[in-house]
Amino acid sequence: MTEIIDIGLVRYPGAQVSAVLGLVDLFGIAGNVASKRPEDLPRLRITEWSCDPGLAPVTPGVGQDVLLLPPALGSPIKAEAAAPIAAGLRSAHGQGTILASVCAGAFLLAETRLLDGRRATTHWAYADELAARFPRVVLDPDQLIIDEADILTAGGLMSWTDLGLKLVDRFLGPSVMLETAQILLLDPPGREQRFYSSFAPRLNHGDAAILRVQHWMQANGGKEAALAVLAGHAGLEQRTFLRRFQKATGLTSTDYAQRLRVNRARELLQFSQQSVDAIAWEVGYRDPAAFRKVFHRVVGLTPGEFRQRFHV
Known part of the structure; x- marks a missing residue:
């Protein structure tokens, strides 16, 4: 259908x-x-x-x-x-x-x-x-x-x-x-x-507790992804939260947070003059090498390659 x-x-x-x-x-x-x-x-x-x-x-x-x-x-x-x-x-x-x-x-x-x-x-x-x-x-x-x-x-x-x-x-x-x-x-x-491959999260799944957490994660750019904190916002036990979050969104809470951070990083790489290390810090990564690894996994390009192609 x-x-x-x-x-x-x-x-x-x-x-x-x-x-x-x-x-x-x-x-x-x-x-x-x-x-x-x-x-x-x-x-x-x-x-x-x-x-x-x-x-x-x-x-x-x-x-x-x-x-x-x-x-x-x-x-x-x-x-x-x-x-x-x-x-x-x-x-x-x-x-x-x-x-x-x-x-x-x-x-x-x-x-x-x-x-x-x-x-x-x-x-x-x-x-x-x-x-x-x-x-x-x-x-x-x-x-x-x-x-x-x-x-x-x-x-x-x-x-x-x-x-x-x-x-x-x-x-x-x-x-x-x-x-x-x-x-x-x-x-x-x-x-x-x-942004043809940008992250467009599921929001119409009907699970009010998970949707509440999604909105909160979106508001803070995915910078806070600790399981205990997320489960607390949902009002759920941690195992229950993990199961319901993945069922509702199709992603683990960690992967979801990473995609939110990468979306923001893409924008900064295209429109700002900040260094890759500075962008990594701004979107919530203290280790620039970890940021580069996550970015490449999600986007298929390194941050440098992405900026070279799309910076305006």
Whole structure:
């Protein structure tokens, strides 16, 4: 049976309608491209959720894979209007839904408090306001897209195209993404091609205790992977935790943490000037030789080879 990926576009008050419609078209084109491939690729099912009191309400579905917050025209959404929507988003995320925002959509996403202590981006013109309203968000407005697996944020007003292509890449693969970009005459984001083998963890497995640990590991970049600590966050005995974690994610907790660290290292190797040893330390390895060994095992290239190919 063909897998179905449910992507919900949230039309909150002030949301840019043209971006919503553009994303519907982008995902539709990607779906058509995928349908012509010989392999059995997932099918994208796109729905629109209206949270704008001026529009006919649309009841959110259950078990969405992605909820995407488009950019806004005008001022970012205020806390009072955002509160009920943010509560629903937080609940969905707790059940395994990936959340994504574009431009000022980051304000609504930040109202969930799920960005507290985590990296995020928004339009440069909104950076000061977002930092003032949400001081616990680790804001990096220099980045076009920040992909933290379960939460993605995109910066500029038109970066919905980049975010859309990133999601196509994640669910349908790089070749479908590239053909979709060519059809739309879009430049594919550099990171889209670089991250074709990026770590996309399972989040919709239904094990709430393990999902809670996954979110915590994502927030700290996989730097804390001690079994006792992870089992404590799950509220489980250690053997039970190990068994349930591997069943839910398909990986041991150690391998999962290593992949989170390597994902961050890839980004630093491509976009920063830091030395490999400094990057190893930043992502949580005190032994650069161990970092190089893990990186090569996961990526298939040494850190130096990866930087030589993809540094911009």
